[in-house]
Amino acid sequence: MGAGLLIFIYLLLLISLQYIPLRNDVAFLILKENEIKNIHYQIAFFTHVYTSWFVIFFGFFQFWKTLRKGYKKLHLCFGYIYISLILCLAGPSGLVMSVYANGGLIAKTSFILLSILWLYFTYKAYIAIREKNFALHEKYMLRSYALTLSAVSLRLFKMILANTLQLPPMDMYKIVAWSSWIFNLIIAEIYIRRKFPELTTSPTAP
Amino acid sequence: MRTIFITFLLFCFSCNHLIKNEEAKVEDEVLNNTLEENKNNTSITEKPLNIKPINKAGDIIGNWVGWFRKKENSEKDYYEDKRDIHAGEGFGWGRENKICLVIEKIEGDNVSGHSVVAGNQRVFKGKISESDTSFLIIANEPGDNKYDGTFNFYANKGDFSINGKWKAFKKIEIQEREYKLSRKNFIYNSAQQLSKESYKRYIDWEKGEKEYKKPKNLTEEEGEEFFRETSEEFVSATEKIYEINASTAELTKADVENLTKGDLLIIRNMIYARHGYSFKNRPLRVFFDAQEWYIPVHTDIKKDLTEIEKKNIQLLLKYEKNAKEYYDYFGRG
Numbered sequence: 393m394g395a396g397l398l399i400f401i402y403l404l405l406l407i408s409l410q411y412i413p414l415r416n417d418v419a420f421l422i423l424k425e426n427e428i429k430n431i432h433y434q435i436a437f438f439t440h441v442y443t444s445w446f447v448i449f450f451g452f453f454q455f456w457k458t459l460r461k462g463y464k465k466l467h468l469c470f471g472y473i474y475i476s477l478i479l480c481l482a483g484p485s486g487l488v489m490s491v492y493a494n495g496g497l498i499a500k501t502s503f504i505l506l507s508i509l510w511l512y513f514t515y516k517a518y519i520a521i522r523e524k525n526f527a528l529h530e531k532y533m534l535r536s537y538a539l540t541l542s543a544v545s546l547r548l549f550k551m552i553l554a555n556t557l558q559l560p561p562m563d564m565y566k567i568v569a570w571s572s573w574i575f576n577l578i579i580a581e582i583y584i585r586r587k588f589p590e591l592t593t594s595p596t597a598p
Numbered sequence: 599m600r601t602i603f604i605t606f607l608l609f610c611f612s613c614n615h616l617i618k619n620e621e622a623k624v625e626d627e628v629l630n631n632t633l634e635e636n637k638n639n640t641s642i643t644e645k646p647l648n649i650k651p652i653n654k655a656g657d658i659i660g661n662w663v664g665w666f667r668k669k670e671n672s673e674k675d676y677y678e679d680k681r682d683i684h685a686g687e688g689f690g691w692g693r694e695n696k697i698c699l700v701i702e703k704i705e706g707d708n709v710s711g712h713s714v715v716a717g718n719q720r721v722f723k724g725k726i727s728e729s730d731t732s733f734l735i736i737a738n739e740p741g742d743n744k745y746d747g748t749f750n751f752y753a754n755k756g757d758f759s760i761n762g763k764w765k766a767f768k769k770i771e772i773q774e775r776e777y778k779l780s781r782k783n784f785i786y787n788s789a790q791q792l793s794k795e796s797y798k799r800y801i802d803w804e805k806g807e808k809e810y811k812k813p814k815n816l817t818e819e820e821g822e823e824f825f826r827e828t829s830e831e832f833v834s835a836t837e838k839i840y841e842i843n844a845s846t847a848e849l850t851k852a853d854v855e856n857l858t859k860g861d862l863l864i865i866r867n868m869i870y871a872r873h874g875y876s877f878k879n880r881p882l883r884v885f886f887d888a889q890e891w892y893i894p895v896h897t898d899i900k901k902d903l904t905e906i907e908k909k910n911i912q913l914l915l916k917y918e919k920n921a922k923e924y925y926d927y928f929g930r931g
């Protein structure tokens with residue numbers, strides 16, 4: 393599974409590399425001609441595409457037991473990168489872009505909600521680890537990374553739909569805007585409930 | 599270290615086909631028209647239609663439109679000609695093209711004019727002779743084009759139509775053609791919309807021919823089934839093609855962002871069809887020829903395009919390119 397994911401992370405790298413050198417008229421930006429004229433959108437866009445890949449890349453290693461147990465320093469270092477990139481750069485910039493996203497109000501709502509949840513889960517994971525609450529930290533990190541992986545599932549779902557149902561592009565975009573992260577979050581919740589049954593039982597337990 | 603880096607770079611580029619179609623190219627015959635300046639470009643009469651029957655030689659002057667069909671030599675030809683193209687039930691094309699024959703001048707027994715068919719405009723010169731009941735015209739195209747030949751047609755006195763044959767000078771795939779043409783004048787109408795009545799679904803015939811060569815060992819029934827299935831794949835237009843008119847109003851991003859590749863292609867080329875452009879591209883030609891209002895009268899319409907149309911063409915091309923590059927791939931676009 394890890395290897396499969398690495399391929400997608402690699403494809404995301406290729407997608408992000410399309411914007412190097414910095415240009416306003418390539419790839420996805422063709423569809424954002426009106427937005428990219430604005431300086432605040434430019435800042436958000438390029439912040440997002442230049443930082444988000446590192447988020448998904450460094451996050452990848454964090455769930456790997458050997459690294460977590462054997463190389464604590466590395467886990468700590470990657471963790472700092474992951475959290476600070478999301479909270480300071482990728483998250484806020486994603487939120488700004490969500491307001492201008494394609495697919496009308498339906499897609500915008502989804503992306504705004506996704507950005508806020510992404511920031512929230514990541515922040516909660518940070519607070520948990522500051523308080524040395526490892527279980528809670530892991531729980532929120534699983535949720536945070538599930539949302540990070542929506543970057544993969546959104547593009548993958550779109551590719552599957554395009555090659556099967558061949559829907560009009562924006563109908564398709566609205567569908568994947570919601571399904572991508574909700575799907576991931578459901579998987580994460582199921583996993584969390586299996587792994588930490590005690591967390592889901594009533595809080596009155598000692 | 600450097601070799602590692604270079605290998606890595608090479609690897610990067612070798613995977614690009616998963617996120618983007620690097621070969622995507624949107625073809626546009628009109629804007630990229632490389633026709634040498636057409637010396638004999640004569641205007642098509644836009645006078646009110648002459649609906650008088652033919653009585654004297656001068657009555658033949660004008661535009662004649664109809665189907666330029668391949669000549670069937672036998673019944674066998676009619677049913678199983680290898681040159682015909684099938685794509686499932688009800689989507690056959692017997693290689694007919696719409697032709698516009700323009701008779702410009704009759705002086706004594708000399709006739710001259712030109713024809714427009716399949717993106718090809720050719721002049722002709724010949725003789726007219728009169729009998730008690732009809733006129734016979736025999737006229738030759740110049741002969742310096744592979745597809746030049748001889749027109750040979752009748753106009754019966756009292757009739758509203760002309761009919762005859764055409765024979766190529768050189769050996770080509772379809773050596774002989776037949777036609778029955780009636781009068782029709784071309785008038786540019788920016789409000790013209792696609793007609794559902796005379797609609798033939800847009801099918802990328804050529805793609806079908808290339809990629810879906812029918813396997814040899816299929817039974818007849820299986821073969822039918824095969825074509826029916828594959829042909830469906832090429833049809834990807836929605837109802838939007840009847841609603842959107844790219845000649846009358848400037849389109850916005852909201853108008854075009856949800857259109858399929860097929861929609862975009864048809865809406866853009868509909869601009870050209872309204873101007874009477876004669877398509878070289880076969881799938882487009884078959885599609886627009888089927889439209890009853892459509893007449894191919896020009897092979898170069900670049901200068902006829904209005905400002906609104908030029909803007910819309912650029913917008914549509916941009917979305918078509920994006921769709922070709924990214925729609926089927928791993929990405930947001």
Ligand code: HEM
Binds near residue numbers: 405487490539540930
């Ligand atoms: C879950 C958190 C994320 C949110 C909320 C988010 C949000 C967005 C939004 C709103 C857009 C613009 C879409 C539009 O205008 O329709 C966008 C584009 C983009 N995002 Fe994200 N994003 C997230 C994660 C990521 C990740 C992890 C990557 C990793 C590489 C990434 C890479 C990109 C790229 C490259 C684009 C430009 C479009 C393209 O070329 O595909 N995003 N993102």
